[in-house]
Amino acid sequence: MENKTPITVVIIEDDETIRNGFTYLINATENYKVLNSYSNVEDALVGLVNDKPQVILLDIELPGIKGIEAIPKIKHILPKTYIIMLTVYDNEDNVFNALTKGASGYLTKSDNTEKIIDAIQEVVNGGAPMSMNIAKIVIKSFHKNQNSPLTKRETEILEQIANGKSRSKIAKQMFIDLETVKSHIKNIYIKLNVHSREDAIKEAKNNKYI
Amino acid sequence: MENKTPITVVIIEDDETIRNGFTYLINATENYKVLNSYSNVEDALVGLVNDKPQVILLDIELPGIKGIEAIPKIKHILPKTYIIMLTVYDNEDNVFNALTKGASGYLTKSDNTEKIIDAIQEVVNGGAPMSMNIAKIVIKSFHKNQNSPLTKRETEILEQIANGKSRSKIAKQMFIDLETVKSHIKNIYIKLNVHSREDAIKEAKNNKYI
DNA sequence: AAAAAATCCCCCGTATTGGGGTATACCGAT
DNA sequence: ATCGGTATACCCCAATACGGGGGATTTTTT
Structure with missing residues (x-):
């Protein structure tokens, strides 16, 4: 050289x-x-x-x-x-x-x-x-949908939900208040236009948000 | 063409x-x-x-x-x-x-x-x-553990649970009674030695029962 | 025939859920 | 400097789901 x-x-x-x-x-x-x-x-x-x-x-x-x-x-x-x-x-x-x-x-x-x-x-x-x-x-992450409407925190919480965790367990595990978890979940439901954990999981998986 | x-x-x-x-x-x-x-x-x-x-x-x-x-x-x-x-x-x-x-x-x-x-x-x-x-x-089924303690029906139900479905939803979808689902879940918990959906999912996933 | 699996029933008390508001603090972009 | 988005937290409520305790019956497998 x-x-x-x-x-x-x-x-x-x-x-x-x-x-x-x-x-x-x-x-x-x-x-x-x-x-x-x-x-x-x-x-x-x-x-x-x-x-x-x-x-x-x-x-x-x-x-x-x-x-x-x-x-x-x-x-x-x-x-x-x-x-x-x-x-x-x-x-x-x-x-x-x-x-x-x-x-x-x-x-x-x-x-x-x-x-x-x-x-x-x-x-x-x-x-x-x-x-x-x-x-x-x-x-792997390229397979995830980049334009998820969910924020990072919301995605985290939805992932916990998909693992079968209850709100209170999630709260404990993430060191935040139960009410905060509730707020996030409310927003998740609104964004995904669903009204239950089941539908949220399904919708999120279908669109590769989680 | x-x-x-x-x-x-x-x-x-x-x-x-x-x-x-x-x-x-x-x-x-x-x-x-x-x-x-x-x-x-x-x-x-x-x-x-x-x-x-x-x-x-x-x-x-x-x-x-x-x-x-x-x-x-x-x-x-x-x-x-x-x-x-x-x-x-x-x-x-x-x-x-x-x-x-x-x-x-x-x-x-x-x-x-x-x-x-x-x-x-x-x-x-x-x-x-x-x-x-x-x-x-x-x-997925190719990777599944063959010696699961769970029966076919129990595995099915646990999979539904892992998808976030409630007992009643599972019952409706599988065309069986809510009480039957409850019975199965009881047996699943006993077999996996757990006391909640969350732990059941975790245990089952760890051992590739689902 | 015996065992295992799948089905269904009743009771109980507690926890969780979804939905309605409201509010604060922070941060990045305009 | 203000605005939108995000993350945080609180209150209230009714409805449902949950886990666990007893059974019992039928179908399928062995």
Whole structure:
């Protein structure tokens, strides 16, 4: 490979070992350069204005401002930057939130190191790199209807209902008041135009809202 | 499309509106022709000898001889005819009985009309068209635990419960008394060692009884 | 014939449900 | 700065569903 302008990277990751490891790994690769690395989003937001990297590796489990919340903030100051999420937990909600908020890729930290480089290359080329298990979650969620009239909270509650849970159980489990659950259910019924749990479940399943 | 020999169809369905609707729909489609339609199996068995259709659309909920019982009789006189079942209830037992007795496809009446035509085409081509929800039932049953402590009836009822149905709804739908449903549920709870719908569903799902 | 499964019946007390309002606090978009 | 949407919480009510306690009968399987 010839020596051209390197792909610039910034790492935001609180674990020092991982941070240094990635920095070393990427800098050791031709045509890749780590401009800076940060242990938290607050510092990163300040420094990023000068760094202006092409790609950001962003840990999802961060102290203070969480990785997911950081995405819109970063996109706000650097709209053209590609963001690759790093995570240990492949939680569906996180994956989905990150991708809809503008993350380009999603890797688990257990992915081997060559994959990280490949992923950076891939996002720069307009791709969407992600681990197999992440991809599976995404595919599954694509089967879910994107334009559900239900809010996140309502969907959560309807899912509990579909599991046979009573209002009070749902309330306990979600740490909210029974009355709040009732309110949500009322709204669910109105939105789905139904008058019972049974019909709500049926309607939601038919339309892949749940 | 050129005009070739049409695919011939016979409809056996007691609801006149549906019968006429399907007849009209199919006849309006190029290369498809409804030879005859019957409101019951008895009449159909007489007429079919002359009709000799390639495909039969057979309602599962029929007065007199039920659709499922009709399958072997039809297959006896017209062994090469493809049979597509039509149903409003996607009851697991029916699906299985029908498929093992020789039905080629299985559609719910709520499927949109183009699907019916597609399905006819598909069986003629040797396929096995079925609605998504039907297919799900088939696939699911392949994964089911064979050594469930629950009887067939109990499993059926527990599945209804898992769909959020109340006892009375279950009773109505299964054409049995509310008290019978209660008895079954009592037995289910005892067998699964639980004391609520929620726990019963959870336990049953964990062990793939449903 | 015996066992298992499916059906139906009565009683009881408590919990849940669906629906009617109303209200607050928060947040993002205009 | 305001507005709509979201999430939260509270009150009241009648109707229903629920879980558990006794049975009993018929049909199907073994």
